[in-house]
Amino acid sequence: MAETAQYRVATATRTSRAGLFVLLAGVVFLATTPLWGGRAEMRLVVEFCYFLALAQMWNLLAGYAGLVSVGQQAFVGLGGYALFVFSIWLGVHPLLALPLAAVAAALFAIPTALIVFRLRGAYFAIGTWVTAEVYRLSFAQVSDLGGGSGMSLPIGVIKAVAGSRSERELVVFAIGVAVAVASTGIVYWLLRSRYGLGLTAIRDSEAASESLGVNNFRTKLYVYVLAASITGFIGALIYLQKFRIAPDAAFSLIDWTAYVIFIVVIGGIGRIEGPIVGTIVFFILREFLADLGSWYLMILGLVAVVVMLRAPQGIWGLLAARFDLHFFPVQRRLYRRDGSPP
Amino acid sequence: MPQIELHNARKSFGSLVVTDDFSMHLDEGEALGVIGPNGAGKTTLFNLITGGLAPDSGRIVFDGADITALPAHERCRRGIGRSYQIPHPFIGMTVFENLLVGAAFGTGKPESQCYGPCAEILEKTGLIGKANTLAGSLSLLERKRLELARALASDPKVLLLDEIAGGLTEEECLALVDTIRDIRAGGVSIVWIEHIVHALLSVVDRLIVINFGVKIDDGDPHTVMNSTQVQEIYMGISAE
Ligand SMILES: Nc1ncnc2c1ncn2[C@@H]1O[C@H](COP(=O)(O)OP(=O)(O)O)[C@@H](O)[C@H]1O
Ligand SMILES: [Mg+2]
Numbered sequence: 001m002a003e004t005a006q007y008r009v010a011t012a013t014r015t016s017r018a019g020l021f022v023l024l025a026g027v028v029f030l031a032t033t034p035l036w037g038g039r040a041e042m043r044l045v046v047e048f049c050y051f052l053a054l055a056q057m058w059n060l061l062a063g064y065a066g067l068v069s070v071g072q073q074a075f076v077g078l079g080g081y082a083l084f085v086f087s088i089w090l091g092v093h094p095l096l097a098l099p100l101a102a103v104a105a106a107l108f109a110i111p112t113a114l115i116v117f118r119l120r121g122a123y124f125a126i127g128t129w130v131t132a133e134v135y136r137l138s139f140a141q142v143s144d145l146g147g148g149s150g151m152s153l154p155i156g157v158i159k160a161v162a163g164s165r166s167e168r169e170l171v172v173f174a175i176g177v178a179v180a181v182a183s184t185g186i187v188y189w190l191l192r193s194r195y196g197l198g199l200t201a202i203r204d205s206e207a208a209s210e211s212l213g214v215n216n217f218r219t220k221l222y223v224y225v226l227a228a229s230i231t232g233f234i235g236a237l238i239y240l241q242k243f244r245i246a247p248d249a250a251f252s253l254i255d256w257t258a259y260v261i262f263i264v265v266i267g268g269i270g271r272i273e274g275p276i277v278g279t280i281v282f283f284i285l286r287e288f289l290a291d292l293g294s295w296y297l298m299i300l301g302l303v304a305v306v307v308m309l310r311a312p313q314g315i316w317g318l319l320a321a322r323f324d325l326h327f328f329p330v331q332r333r334l335y336r337r338d339g340s341p342p
Numbered sequence: 343m344p345q346i347e348l349h350n351a352r353k354s355f356g357s358l359v360v361t362d363d364f365s366m367h368l369d370e371g372e373a374l375g376v377i378g379p380n381g382a383g384k385t386t387l388f389n390l391i392t393g394g395l396a397p398d399s400g401r402i403v404f405d406g407a408d409i410t411a412l413p414a415h416e417r418c419r420r421g422i423g424r425s426y427q428i429p430h431p432f433i434g435m436t437v438f439e440n441l442l443v444g445a446a447f448g449t450g451k452p453e454s455q456c457y458g459p460c461a462e463i464l465e466k467t468g469l470i471g472k473a474n475t476l477a478g479s480l481s482l483l484e485r486k487r488l489e490l491a492r493a494l495a496s497d498p499k500v501l502l503l504d505e506i507a508g509g510l511t512e513e514e515c516l517a518l519v520d521t522i523r524d525i526r527a528g529g530v531s532i533v534w535i536e537h538i539v540h541a542l543l544s545v546v547d548r549l550i551v552i553n554f555g556v557k558i559d560d561g562d563p564h565t566v567m568n569s570t571q572v573q574e575i576y577m578g579i580s581a582e
Pocket of ligand 1: 355360378379380381382383384385386387
């Protein structure tokens with residue numbers, strides 16, 4: 001086609017190349033924590049990483065596929081319990097139990113999706129929350145998993161991760177950083193692929209995407225299962241760090257979904273940079289406000305409401321618009337061969 | 343050979359019957375016009391053909407195959423393209439990306455093979471200057487043009503156009519008629535719902551009239567326009 005010769009398509013922009021350096025610097029900073037920080041800093045970075053990864057997954061669901069789930073704690077809990085079941089009951093090496101937890105979460109996500117996908121809008125949100133509650137109550141019934149009071153990882157399983165405490169912490173730390181980078185990378189890769197076109201189209205108009213050939217149901221199902229599976233992996237990692245699991249904490253709406261929604265909303269929903277900015281802001285607020293007890297939650301809520309009213313596109317949305325920033329360029333731009341706009 | 347057939351299609355919303363025992367056909371390569379007062383059920387007819395709505399009863403056939411139970415995205419992939427009367431742009435995507443969605447998913451081609459055809463359609467529909475603009479910042483008329491361009495990108499065999507000439511100046515309207523004639527010359531059949539009757543008559547081979555969900559006339563455009571029944575309804579339209 002003659003026109004193919006006349007035009008070219010690019011996604012990168014000037015700021016995206018600069019952004020790449022900022023991101024790389026960030027990753028290097030986090031990954032070298034063991035060199036500049038102690039045990040506490042490493043724990044904090046792991047926590048930062050899994051919140052970032054959870055936020056990337058929730059953003060993929062809500063910001064792109066239009067699936068506003070308030071039940072992602074279901075998959076954190078399932079992943080956490082899968083770690084215990086695989087490593088204690090089935091004698092699987094705990095590090096192998098992490099990917100198996102991802103598979104288990106995916107397997108649970110399929111029937112869950114078939115139920116909640118029948119619901120629309122607010123009913124979908126409520127449905128996801130109810131399903132998560134059902135999982136929580138079910139696990140509380142299993143006395144072999146400690147029932148409502150939960151259980152701890154036996155010392156044998158813990159030692160299987162690595163011989164010494166510092167080695168174990170290093171392993172969990174490395175996996176944590178890898179999960180954060182991988183979740184961000186997967187979302188970026190997904191959005192740059194044709195799937196990204198379909199997903200973004202679904203976000204903007206389900207009627208139009210379907211009538212242009214996008215299989216809305218299947219696209220959403222894949223995204224839901226993918227997010228559940230990675231969330232399950234994160235859940236297993238969280239409880240490999242904590243050693244101790246109980247249903248109320250593992251399926252906690254506040255810890256694994258409310259905070260995550262806060263992160264995505266203030267950072268900027270529907271943008272890959274949003275969860276990164278949001279997680280940074282969340283950790284800063286938490287560092288300064290955690291001593292305030294329940295005031296802390298109220299302040300978080302207040303910040304979220306102000307951002308939603310004043311800057312619904314989030315902090316990153318504001319910055320991106322003002323300075324034309326695209327750290328993760330996913331927009332396909334058409335240029336003439338000579339580089340000028342069409 | 344008929345490309346689209348509707349056999350006794352019926353659709354109601356609650357007690358309101360919007361499509362009543364409706365049968366029609368469209369031949370391959372044909373351009374068919376559809377007129378009727380507001381609320382007559384014209385857009386609903388398109389929704390039944392594209393799969394946006396399922397009929398309560400009756401059958402819909404495309405290229406000889408029964409597609410009544412086929413989801414909308416499958417119908418698009420088989421070659422049924424549509425534009426919406428009320429535009430549904432993907433507001434967070436650029437105009438070019440809006441077309442890419444139709445091209446990549448409607449034709450099943452790899453994305454990189456869609457760039458050329460999409461750029462060509464943008465040129466043909468006069469949107470090339472807006473290629474990298476977010477669709478959410480387009481004016482209503484540009485959004486309507488995007489509806490047409492995006493449907494074309496899915497490489498349809500049949501194009502269903504829902505009132506795309508409303509609000510155009512005389513000059514723009516003539517340009518649109520030219521574009522539609524071009525599309526048709528490329529082998530695409532057309533069904534066009536339009537209130538701007540002179541534009542419609544300059545394109546279509548046949549005209550269907552719908553009133554209260556019932557097909558009340560179907561035939562040569564000028565004969566249909568001159569029938570007393572249509573004259574009565576048509577006076578109703580122009581009086582609005
Ligand atoms: N989803 C819907 N739910 C309820 N009523 C509808 C719906 N869609 C259309 N209608 C009604 O069906 C009738 C026909 O609508 P429509 O097909 O859009 O008419 P037209 O395109 O001819 O103006 C109108 O009375 C409209 O209000
Ligand atoms: Mg209509």
